[in-house]
Amino acid sequence: MDPVTIRIGLLLFPDVTQLDLTGPAEVFGRLPGAEVALLWKTLDPVASDRGMRILPTARFEDCGRLDVLCVPGGPGQIALMEDEETLGFLRRVAPECRLVTSVCTGSLVLGAAGLLTGYRATSHWSSIDQLGLLGAQPVAERVVRDRNRITGAGVTSGIDFALAVVAELAGDEVAQTIQLQLEYDPEPPFRAGSPRSAPAALVAAARETMAPFLARRRAATERAAERLRTLA
Template identity: 60%
Template sequence: MTNAPSTSEPIRIVALVFPDVTQLDLTGPVQVLSRLPGAEIHLAWRDAEPVATDAGFRILPTTTFADTPPADVLFVPGGDGVDPLLTDAETLAFVRDRAAGARAVTSVCTGSLLLGAAGLLTGRRATTHWASLPLLERFGAIPTASRVVHDGPVVTGAGVSSGIDFALTLAADLRGEDVAKRIQLAIEYDPQPPFDAGSPAAPDVDHAFVTASREAMLARRGPLVDRAAAALDA
């Protein structure tokens, strides 16, 4: 990424919303990024109707694809709602268009699969939720099992809760570490989980569950990714 702009300059953050989005993928990073000096948050979808999240409540887009301004930061969250978008021409065209002029092209969780389907991860290191991580390779990306991964203008976060780590990292890139640290303090982000079972490598993890979940995810999502990768190649 280039040098951080002056904190007096506006910065347009365009976040994609879509049906069945994992709401914390979206709302965690947006909560952090909305506190950046000069931040303009745009929640974009193809129309302005309320969008149902995976948690059962709805989020109201603030703009449509047609009316979304150019993005300084393009952000794509994840969730099962990503799956039908991997071959959705309108959404892929929107993502490519807003990524073209952005300083940072970003995602959390399976949002990186949508970046991959749009052809934005070829040859780049990227991460996603652990259960889907191997699928990134089918888009020409280099799967990287880290909580936050930088590769040029592309910044990707792993699953769900890593979105806050991702957003604070991005905030430091955009406005400097001092600003990011103040945001961290303001939201009291001081995680002290009751269990050490939050990643496949954690000591308290259920390894049988990890294996079964990964196999089930690759079996379900793999054919969708293959179709999206084939369309991209074509």
Template identity: 60%
Template sequence: MTPTTPTTPTTPTTPTTPDLRIGLLVFPNVTQLDLTGPLQVFAGVPGASVHVVGKTLEPVLTDAVISLTPTVAFADCPQLDVLCVPGGHGVDLVLDDAETLDFVRAQAGGARYVTSVCTGALLLGAAGLLQGYRATTHWSALELLGEFGATPERTRVCRDRDRITGGGVTAGIDFALTVVAELCGREVAERIQLHLEYDPHPPFSAGSPSSAPAAVLEAFRAAGAAHQADREERVRRAAARMRA
């Protein structure tokens, strides 16, 4: 009987993406989880370079006590493959910021994917990047997307060609895993999900207006009425400038 040569089992390898550049915009009063949720996912992409992009390298105060320090300034930012714009109350002021809008437009021109989380979609809209696209955002701002020529879609993640938008705040993790699957394949995305133990089981059914108790929804809207009115006015002005 002829002896057989034992074979050495192969170890599965994770494909690397050494040329992939992912950038997340940071601005004052950004919702930190809009940014740090996707950032944590993108940090797990093998070989990719991930940037936190600000006007300057000065620390930026978020809406949750902590500050985030950009890793690259607008002027020195390389062309990104994935541009991600988070949201938060701070996005309202950025709708009027010509320097930020110009940066987003310039990067979008060469990016493989132009993306957002939560109300970051309003900034994409103000930059003229959602006209004729389906998109999503935080439920409280969803209908405002129509001002920018987008078709609002109530979903956790919305993909329309090279535009990928995520719903409110925690949807940013779902969004980022979706982007990773597009870039690197489902297995890489699933490995990152497993590493993060992302298996949510919320303690309450109050995470959307369709499931929240009526009293909770009413109280939320009442508390945010002044801010909502101000945001709507800023969106109308930004949409008028975009159309002009």
């Protein structure tokens, strides 16, 4: 018996953090019966924030019903929060999705589209507080599930997130099989991957370095929050 087709769409946009996208895409691509689409306005190559050029496989206008919608994050997320074409696309497809999901600051894009209002959600540690401006309840966990919303924290958590999604769709054994195929058995050389474990001086220096960019992100989030209030 042929497996049931599961249609998964990942948003691909300029200045995406490629691992936010490609980590989950690698996991989803191994799910039996999955059809994985990289979605953007055109089929032209899209440059990630570190210069990798990635080809979309479907345009917004050609995208039909999805079982899973996933929005990754990255610096380009700031522009997306004011991109009505993208926000409108997310609002159009989300109601028919079995799962509406994100990785990293992709949750802020979902929030800007009004799709996380009243939901528990997570994001990158540097920006998780901004979810509250968009009507979501910030939760500092690696993967957060609230009804049919599943959100992953920063960047590398996209693999954990995707395995959780696969378990939801196809069961723990399938998810474990994919984890084994990927040899996903992390043993990082340092305990510095979270503000909870990294040295305080390192965290402070990182926050200082990112401060100008985070101020831009917060300003965009505040504008998105104001637009949501006018639509309410």
